Every structure is written in structure tokens, then in C-alpha cells.
Amino acid sequence: MLYEFQVLTDINTDSLLGDYYNRLRWIKQRGYIPSLSCKELEGNVKLVILRLEGDQSNGVFRNEDIIYIFKHQISEILAEHIVNDWEDKLLRKEIMRSCRHLSQEERDSVHQRAAEFLKKCHDNESLNLLMNFSRKNRITHRLLDYINNNLTVNVEGFINFCMQDYLTELKFAVEVALEELRNQKEYNEFINLLRYFVDTQAPKIYEVNLMMGANGIFYLWDGKGIKIEENYINYYLDEMLLDEINLDDVLISILITIAPRKIVLHNVANLNNEPVEIIKSVFREKISECPGCERCYQYYSGKEGREH
Numbered sequence: 001m002l003y004e005f006q007v008l009t010d011i012n013t014d015s016l017l018g019d020y021y022n023r024l025r026w027i028k029q030r031g032y033i034p035s036l037s038c039k040e041l042e043g044n045v046k047l048v049i050l051r052l053e054g055d056q057s058n059g060v061f062r063n064e065d066i067i068y069i070f071k072h073q074i075s076e077i078l079a080e081h082i083v084n085d086w087e088d089k090l091l092r093k094e095i096m097r098s099c100r101h102l103s104q105e106e107r108d109s110v111h112q113r114a115a116e117f118l119k120k121c122h123d124n125e126s127l128n129l130l131m132n133f134s135r136k137n138r139i140t141h142r143l144l145d146y147i148n149n150n151l152t153v154n155v156e157g158f159i160n161f162c163m164q165d166y167l168t169e170l171k172f173a174v175e176v177a178l179e180e181l182r183n184q185k186e187y188n189e190f191i192n193l194l195r196y197f198v199d200t201q202a203p204k205i206y207e208v209n210l211m212m213g214a215n216g217i218f219y220l221w222d223g224k225g226i227k228i229e230e231n232y233i234n235y236y237l238d239e240m241l242l243d244e245i246n247l248d249d250v251l252i253s254i255l256i257t258i259a260p261r262k263i264v265l266h267n268v269a270n271l272n273n274e275p276v277e278i279i280k281s282v283f284r285e286k287i288s289e290c291p292g293c294e295r296c297y298q299y300y301s302g303k304e305g306r307e308h
Contacts, residue, residue: 008155011086011155016080016081071148111177203259209264209295267299
């Protein structure tokens with residue numbers, strides 16, 4: 001019995017071939033001999049020939065069973081080749097098609113974001129289920145169907161003509177990355193506008209101390225320890241009552257209005273939230289962190305708000 005399957009690809013075949021024999025240990029243990037050869041054709045195209053020889057038809061498994069298992073292993077190897085070796089090229093091709101208006105730096109950012117999105121989809125069980133199993137599994141089954149009816153596969157042609165849903169998924173990843181980039185650019189423009197506003201007006205209070213409590217509650221006091229938020233929060237009270245503005249927005253608006261030259265952050269462990277990140281981005285070098293003071297101690301002791 002001799003079975004042979006040929007693969008044409010113009011992408012690095014190291015990963016395609018590297019695990020070939022290791023994957024086929026079970027077949028080798030049954031007395032069959034897998035082999036491969038690879039030669040380069042014109043245009044950097046590589047011809048990979050995968051063979052299986054042997055005849056153990058008197059054993060538990062028929063030759064036909066072993067060939068089917070061999071085909072399934074080939075399908076898995078080629079699916080990994082597509083995901084690991086081709087996907088980057090396919091992403092870049094889609095980005096060049098749909099992102100011509102972007103700079104090279106922006107295209108690189110889209111590529112990175114799209115690749116991260118695809119990885120999250122592949123690694124996350126819920127996302128995998130949502131996306132109809134992992135890309136690798138879907139490609140494996142599609143390849144197995146193809147291999148059952150053909151003796152040669154041109155990987156690029158197979159992707160272009162038999163994996164349109166896969167290409168659509170890559171396109172969607174690029175669209176998601178583009179939207180993220182647009183949002184990031186809008187966010188940066190927003191931060192720059194706030195930064196300009198802060199830098200071009202005189203501070204109403206030189207130093208502001210900020211402590212974040214639970215559920216978005218915040219405490220503000222000046223360098224002398226005097227509470228200051230009452231002087232500003234009434235301005236936003238009507239909008240808050242109409243649910244048109246939340247506490248996070250109020251905090252940012254107050255600090256932008258005050259435009260202090262120094263902001264001291266207290267209770268640092270409780271500061272990993274969006275408004276504080278915006279404040280850090282706007283005020284940058286004006287930000288410092290309290291190493292620990294009486295008010296921080298009171299908060300950690302469960303006394304927050306008692307003396308604020």
C-alpha cells in the first residue's frame with residue numbers, strides 16, 4: 001500500500017514539517033512508514049510530498065482505516081500551517097486592501113490589534129463557541145473533506161476558494177481593529193483638548209487631593225485639607241438628577257475646571273478605573289501618589305468619609 005499527498009505552499013514550511021513524524025507515531029507503531037520530501041519550485045513555491053507506505057491488512061485496522069487517520073493528521077498539520085504561517089500574510093493583505101489611507105505606523109497598529117483579537121477568539125472558550133469552534137478546527141474539517149477527494153492542494157488556492165468564511169473572519173478582525181484605532185485616535189484628540197484647556201488657564205486651586213471610595217464616590221480637598229467639591233458639584237447637580245452625567249464625569253469636569261498645578265492621588269490601590277486614567281493622561285507630570293497619610297489610614301481602617 002502506498003498513499004501520497006502533495007502540498008504546494010509559498011510560506012515557510014518549517015512548522016508544517018517540524019512536527020510531522022511526531023504526530024504520526026501511532027501510525028508508525030502499527031508498522032506503517034510515513035515519509036516526506038520537499039523541493040523548491042519557481043517563485044519560492046515549495047512542493048511537499050507526504051507519503052505513507054506499508055501493508056498490515058491482517059491486523060486490527062485495515063489499510064483504508066490507516067489512510068483515513070493519515071489524512072486526518074495531514075489536515076491538522078495543514079490547518080496549523082495556515083493559522084500559524086499564513087494568517088499573518090492574509091491579515092496584512094486585507095489591511096493593505098482596506099487601509100490604504102492609513103500611514104504605515106497605523107497599519108502596523110491595525111495588524112497588531114487584529115492579531116490580538118483573533119488570538120482572544122481562539123483562546124477564549126465562549127468566543128470560540130460563538131464563532132463556531134476555533135478557526136483551526138473548522139479549517140481541519142474543511143481540509144479533510146478536500147483531501148478525501150484530491151491528491152494535491154495548493155494552500156493559497158484552497159484558502160481563496162474554499163475558505164471564504166475564514167477570510168471573512170479575518171476581514172472582521174481588521175474591521176474591529178480599525179474601529180479600535182479610530183476610537184483611540186478620538187480618545188487621544190479628546191485628551192489633547194483637555195490638556196490644552198488645563199495648560200492655558202490659571203489654576204483656581206494650586207493643589208487638589210483626590211481619594212476614590214467605593215461605587216464611584218470621591219473626596220477632594222485642597223493643600224490645607226479643606227473640602228472643595230461642594231463649591232463645584234452644584235453646577236452639575238441638575239444634569240446628574242436628569243441622569244445626563246455621572247459621578248465619573250463630574251470628577252473629571254471639576255478637576256478640569258479647577259485646573260490645579262498639582263494633584264495628589266490617595267488610596268492608590270483603589271485607583272484603577274477609567275476616570276483616574278483620564279486624569280493621569282490629562283495632568284501627567286502634575287500627578288503624584290500619596291505614600292501614605294492619616295486620611296489613607298482612615299480609609300483603610302474603614303473610616304472613609306468620617307472626616308472628609
